[in-house]
Structures are given as C-alpha cells and as structure tokens.
Amino acid sequence: MFTKQLSTPLKLIKRCYNRVTPEIISSLKHQLGEGQISTSQSVREHHGKDESSIRITIPDVVVFPQTTKDVSMVLKLCNHNEIPVIPFGTGTGLAGGVSPLMSCVSMDLTKMDQIVDLHVEDFDVTVQPGVTRKQINNYLKDYGLMFPVDPGADASLCGMAATSASGTNAVKYGTMKSNVLNMEVVLADGTVIHTAGKGRRSRKSAAGYNLTNLFIGTEGTLGVITSATLKLYGIPEMKTSAVCQFKTVGGAIRSTIEVIQNGIDIARIEFLDEMSMRLCKRYSKLDYMSEEPTLFLEFQGSQKTIEDYIELTSQITKSNGGGEFMYTLKQEDTNQLWAARHNYFYAVLASSPNKKSYTTDVAVPISRLEQVVEEAREIINKSGFLGPIAGHVGDGNFHAILLFNPADAEEVQRCNHVAHEISKLALRHDGTCTGEHGIGLEKKLILPEEVGMESVDVMKKLKMALDPKGILNPGKLLA
Ligand SMILES: Cc1cc2c(cc1C)N(C[C@H](O)[C@H](O)[C@H](O)COP(=O)(O)OP(=O)(O)OC[C@H]1O[C@@H](n3cnc4c(N)ncnc43)[C@H](O)[C@@H]1O)c1[nH]c(=O)[nH]c(=O)c1N2
Numbered sequence: 001m002f003t004k005q006l007s008t009p010l011k012l013i014k015r016c017y018n019r020v021t022p023e024i025i026s027s028l029k030h031q032l033g034e035g036q037i038s039t040s041q042s043v044r045e046h047h048g049k050d051e052s053s054i055r056i057t058i059p060d061v062v063v064f065p066q067t068t069k070d071v072s073m074v075l076k077l078c079n080h081n082e083i084p085v086i087p088f089g090t091g092t093g094l095a096g097g098v099s100p101l102m103s104c105v106s107m108d109l110t111k112m113d114q115i116v117d118l119h120v121e122d123f124d125v126t127v128q129p130g131v132t133r134k135q136i137n138n139y140l141k142d143y144g145l146m147f148p149v150d151p152g153a154d155a156s157l158c159g160m161a162a163t164s165a166s167g168t169n170a171v172k173y174g175t176m177k178s179n180v181l182n183m184e185v186v187l188a189d190g191t192v193i194h195t196a197g198k199g200r201r202s203r204k205s206a207a208g209y210n211l212t213n214l215f216i217g218t219e220g221t222l223g224v225i226t227s228a229t230l231k232l233y234g235i236p237e238m239k240t241s242a243v244c245q246f247k248t249v250g251g252a253i254r255s256t257i258e259v260i261q262n263g264i265d266i267a268r269i270e271f272l273d274e275m276s277m278r279l280c281k282r283y284s285k286l287d288y289m290s291e292e293p294t295l296f297l298e299f300q301g302s303q304k305t306i307e308d309y310i311e312l313t314s315q316i317t318k319s320n321g322g323g324e325f326m327y328t329l330k331q332e333d334t335n336q337l338w339a340a341r342h343n344y345f346y347a348v349l350a351s352s353p354n355k356k357s358y359t360t361d362v363a364v365p366i367s368r369l370e371q372v373v374e375e376a377r378e379i380i381n382k383s384g385f386l387g388p389i390a391g392h393v394g395d396g397n398f399h400a401i402l403l404f405n406p407a408d409a410e411e412v413q414r415c416n417h418v419a420h421e422i423s424k425l426a427l428r429h430d431g432t433c434t435g436e437h438g439i440g441l442e443k444k445l446i447l448p449e450e451v452g453m454e455s456v457d458v459m460k461k462l463k464m465a466l467d468p469k470g471i472l473n474p475g476k477l478l479a
C-alpha cells in the first residue's frame, strides 16, 4: 500500500492509545447489534482512505450507528478504554482526514440519513449526518429551495461542516461557515450538545460563544456532528452561464479581480488554466472551447439584472484581452459545463493513470490573486511536476493538482515540498494554506506558521478541554 509522509505524522503522535481488542469488538456488537459493525477487510480498507493519495493504515473495525444514542454509547465506550475514533462521512475529503494512524474504530455515519425537519417558510432544514448535498437538493427542489454549498463530490452535509467546505457557489452564497445555524454534536465522553441550543434556528444570535462555528472545520477532532441545521435559498428565478477564453492567465485572473472589485454579484466564477482545459476537453468533451485559460461564469436573478451583469462583465473581460463572451449556451451545454467543472479532479487523474495527486488549496485576498497564481505557476514549472491550476477565483481560492510517481520516494518528498512552497507563498500574501479542504494530515506542519503558535496553543487547550484523552481523530489538524 502506498504511504505518503508516513514518518512525519507518526512521529508527531505523542500519546499512547489502547488497541481495539476482540473484547472491545464484542462490547460494540453488544451495544449496537451485529448488523451495525463490520470487521471485513474490504469495508475497513474503504474506511482507511479518502480521495487524497494518503494511505497509512486501516481501522480495525467500522461501526454504523443509527441514532445519536448509538454514537454517544460508542464514544463513551471508546473514551473509557482510550481507543481512537474517526468519524467517516462519505470519504471524499482531500486532506487525509479519515485515514487512521493507529488501531482505531471508524464511525461511518451514512445510516443516519434522515431529513429531520424542513421549515419552508423560514428557509431552513435540519439533516442527519448521512444526508448528502445532492440528496438534500433533490428533496428541496419541489419546494423551490436549494442548499448552495457544492464541493465537486456528493459529500455528506455534516462532513462538509466538519471540513468547512465550499465550492463554486461560495462567491455568492458563502461557505459552510456562513450557512449552518445549529448542530447537534456528541463529545468524546458521549455528552450530546446543541451548539446554538436545542431546536434553535434563528438567523441571528448573540448568545455567548459561537459554538456552531467553533465546531465547523474541526475535522472530527472535537466531536461527532450528528445533525446540522442549514440555511436555505430560493432557486433563482433565472440563471445564465457563460464562458470566456483568454490568451493569458493574467487576463482571466485580472478580469475576476475587477468583477469582484466592481461589486458584480456573480454567482460563480471559476478559472481553469490551459493544461486544465486540455484535460477537461478530453474528459468532458467541451468541444466548442479551445485549450486556453478560461473562465466559467454564472449569473442569477431577474432577466434585467442578468443582462446588466453580462454587459458589465463582458466589458471587463474584453478590456483584459478576453475572447468571445459566450453566454447563449444551450441548457445541455450549461449542464455539461458545470458537470465538467465538478469532474475536474477526475479529468486530471485520468490523464496520468500511474500517478497520484497532491491537491493544494490556497486562498488569498483578491488583490493578490494574480501575483500568487503567477508565482505558483513558476514554482510548479521549476519543479518539473505536471500541475494544472484551477479554482474558485472569485474567492481568491485555487488548486494546483501536482501529479507524482508514488513509487519514487524522492519524488514524493519533492512533491510535498512543492505543495508546501505554494502554501508558504499564500501565507506571504496574507492568505491561507487551505480555503476549503482542511488541514487533515497534509497541512498540519504549516498551521502554526499560518495562525501563530499562540493560536495553535489555544486550539490545543480547546482540544484538551473537550477531548482530554485525545480519542477523536488523533494526529489530525494539530501536530
Ligand atoms: C471530485 C472532488 C471535488 C471536490 C472535493 C472532493 C472530490 C473527490 N472536495 C472535498 C470533499 O468533498 C469535502 O472535503 C467534503 O466536505 C468532505 O465530506 P465527506 O462527507 O466526504 O467527509 P469525509 O468522510 O471525507 O471526512 C472528512 C473529515 O471530516 C470528518 N467528519 C466527517 N463527517 C463528520 C461528522 N459527521 N462529524 C465530525 N467529523 C466528521 C472526518 O473525520 C474527516 O476528518 C471539495 N471540497 C470543497 O470544499 N470544495 C470543493 O470544490 C471540493 N471539490
């Protein structure tokens, strides 16, 4: 099995944990029932990895709780016996968050898959952790409502809260941080809390510490999220997608910066460089486009608003050397466009079947974006790695997918180093190493550089207060 950065995270685990013994497995069976626990090799392998290239070890056992009470019982048992527990949503993460570093229990939440409560008149819904973003949107469309946060994968909504996910719509609708009103969370000792108070779903609250946002982005290290109350939005009256291609990366990025700085309420603005376009054209058959730096855009609102935005945006792209502003796409072309964007990762992977990928995820203030994309390209070119760049440029967030040969240890190290250099570049420009994928195993060494050692100490104190035995997803996020 391929192992990435194996020595670093293991060396950084300072605690000792107990192993999952046959007695523990019997106790779990006794508590949950035979059908809710698996020790099969294939199930354990599935739960030992996400969609990143990190493979270290696999859990000893996978449990499938069906209720919050089940989650609480498992945590109590594991906490008492000092056994690590790793929450598992849909395993689409990109930072190694579900990969175990030692003997552990993987807690798969997919059987808790109920939509608990929909309030159409208040635009909110409460879901259990197994509900995915596509499932909720299928359910909501009959009510004229939607939940906009859209990582390319069909991730679980609570996994998305756990990683502070976003996607192509965040430039208009925000990320998980601004779209969760309340969460039920089970703490390491089995205590169940509601971060905003049981049943509360007001749009505003000034009642004490913001526990909801505290748990967002904790990647399973502070508690298991067993429900989330989400903000909803009306499905827009009209949507128009557009494509504009450029001779230079700078032209596309400068256009994005000007769109944002001019306050155009763009719904989506996604950048793909020429290499990304070459791979997407091949994989998703975008036949009418060329292999040039490209923006995929979407406008929403009334016909008049959309026309005004298109007028302004096309002036901006033209003044930055953009080609034809293609906005009269047929519905099937629009669907194909956004499907191609969501499948971007697979388009890149398909181009090099023998390689693995390391995806960077930096985000910077919008005024720095052009320089940072340019410098990231220079770093990648100098390194010799293939590394297409694409991303949610309206948020100043972009990804380089670095392709490396997993059989070559030196190349693996060099690839990690290049990714680290790109993260450091973003920090020099007042940005972050991760806009949306999270720290996981990949980026924990750069976290202190980003937030400062004092802030990391506060995080460690929080961890110690809520999970004193350190059983929740050990070795992730904090070194
Ligand atoms: C093709 C493609 C495209 C994208 C992405 C992936 C892929 C494969 N992603 C990344 C991924 O979809 C995103 O990180 C999801 O939020 C992960 O959700 P899962 O349910 O799969 O969590 P997964 O099971 O992978 O777990 C991720 C982390 O959260 C923890 N966790 C999961 N469920 C939990 C729960 N209920 N309680 C507590 N902790 C829990 C886990 O322990 C782990 O640390 C992404 N992301 C993004 O933000 N923007 C994007 O554009 C994309 N695009």
Ligand SMILES: CC(C)CC(=O)C(=O)O
Binding pocket: 094, 152, 341, 342, 344, 345, 359, 391, 392, 399, 401
């Ligand atoms: C592998 C990544 C490029 C996935 C992602 O975040 C995206 O497509 O925006």
Ligand SMILES: [Mn+2]
Binding pocket: 167, 391, 392, 399, 436
């Ligand atoms: Mn992304």
